[in-house]
Amino acid sequence: MLRSTISSLVPRATSVARHMSNAAKLTTVEINDVTGIATLTMNRPPVNGLNLELLTDLNNSIQEIEDNKSRGLILTSSNPTIFSAGLDILEMYKPDKERLKAFWTTLQDVWLALYGSAVPTAAAINGHSPAGGCLLATSCEYRVMLPKFTIGLNETKLGIVAPKWFMSSFLSVLPRRVAERALNQGRMFTTDEALRNGLIDEVANSKEEALAKCAEFIGSFSKVNPLARSLTKQQLRAAELSELENERAQDLEKFIFFVNQPAVQKGLGIYLENLKKKSKN
Numbered sequence: 001m002l003r004s005t006i007s008s009l010v011p012r013a014t015s016v017a018r019h020m021s022n023a024a025k026l027t028t029v030e031i032n033d034v035t036g037i038a039t040l041t042m043n044r045p046p047v048n049g050l051n052l053e054l055l056t057d058l059n060n061s062i063q064e065i066e067d068n069k070s071r072g073l074i075l076t077s078s079n080p081t082i083f084s085a086g087l088d089i090l091e092m093y094k095p096d097k098e099r100l101k102a103f104w105t106t107l108q109d110v111w112l113a114l115y116g117s118a119v120p121t122a123a124a125i126n127g128h129s130p131a132g133g134c135l136l137a138t139s140c141e142y143r144v145m146l147p148k149f150t151i152g153l154n155e156t157k158l159g160i161v162a163p164k165w166f167m168s169s170f171l172s173v174l175p176r177r178v179a180e181r182a183l184n185q186g187r188m189f190t191t192d193e194a195l196r197n198g199l200i201d202e203v204a205n206s207k208e209e210a211l212a213k214c215a216e217f218i219g220s221f222s223k224v225n226p227l228a229r230s231l232t233k234q235q236l237r238a239a240e241l242s243e244l245e246n247e248r249a250q251d252l253e254k255f256i257f258f259v260n261q262p263a264v265q266k267g268l269g270i271y272l273e274n275l276k277k278k279s280k281n
């Protein structure tokens with residue numbers, strides 16, 4: 001029932017070997033023939049780390065879904081245990097100056113496109129979803145998660161600070177006092193805790209069930225005028241979107257300054273080392 005499968009092979013040249021995952025596109029878009037809903041799947045092994053290439057593909061895929069006049073967008077992952085490990089820390093550790101700028105600018109683009117998307121959006125969270133993964137999920141209007149995974153903004157645990165717009169997405173879902181405490185603690189919520197606190201809307205026992213529940217949410221707008229719905233959503237989200245749009249350059253400057261602080265570099269190095277040690281055990 002797929003109207004189209006958009007999964008082209010686009011060769012890419014990059015001068016930094018550690019960032020080259022492969023030459024293929026890192027997202028696929030499948031549009032259901034019957035419902036008209038697009039499923040956007042992230043596919044960057046091993047953990048869907050959000051590097052410049054994955055962010056670029058995400059941005060292009062969101063644009064494509066908007067242009068196709070799809071009935072809705074479901075974001076998910078091809079990895080059976082990880083939705084997204086968040087930002088690829090290698091992009092921020094000992095960074096190349098120009099690439100770091102492009103990386104952050106593209107992340108800003110993705111957030112503006114997803115949080116501000118005209119179509120109904122839902123996340124089928126079929127695995128762990130820390131930090132940037134949580135940002136993507138909370139930018140959607142609805143979240144369905146599989147059991148026994150974790151989700152949250154854990155930045156303080158890495159010695160970094162979630163930017164204001166990460167917090168905006170989080171705050172659009174959680175009550176302020178829960179969000180504030182969780183952000184300060186760098187708390188990762190289990191699926192059950194996320195449901196209890198309203199960070200996710202439903203739990204599903206399989207990816208198929210999660211996709212079906214997301215489709216059901218999107219289908220709930222079938223009798224609502226699409227223009228009225230999208231203008232309503234965009235008005236509700238306008239303040240946060242304009243805040244970043246008006247401060248993009250300063251946000252980029254702050255990020256570059258912050259990431260290049262020796263203490264931040266040291267912290268990221270230790271965090272990466274621990275991740276690698278853990279993965280070898």
Ligand SMILES: CCCCC/C=C\CCC/C=C/CC(=O)SCCNC(=O)CCNC(=O)[C@H](O)C(C)(C)COP(=O)(O)OP(=O)(O)OC[C@H]1O[C@@H](n2cnc3c(N)ncnc32)[C@H](O)[C@@H]1OP(=O)(O)O
Pocket residue numbers: 046047049081082084085086087088089090128130131132133154155158160161162163254255258259272275276277278279280
């Ligand atoms: C005041 C103004 C401030 C302005 C702005 C300033 C600051 C900037 C803010 C930046 C915001 C950042 C948000 C982020 O997203 S940071 C990233 C946070 N992510 C994490 O902490 C997740 C870390 N990863 C994990 O917890 C686990 O890997 C997992 C996702 C739960 C999966 O576990 P598992 O299946 O067991 O896989 P492994 O742990 O073995 O990992 C496999 C492999 O992948 C590497 N890896 C994992 N996550 C990342 C990552 N995020 N980036 C890069 N690499 C990652 C891991 O090291 C393993 O690699 P090797 O196989 O080579 O050992």
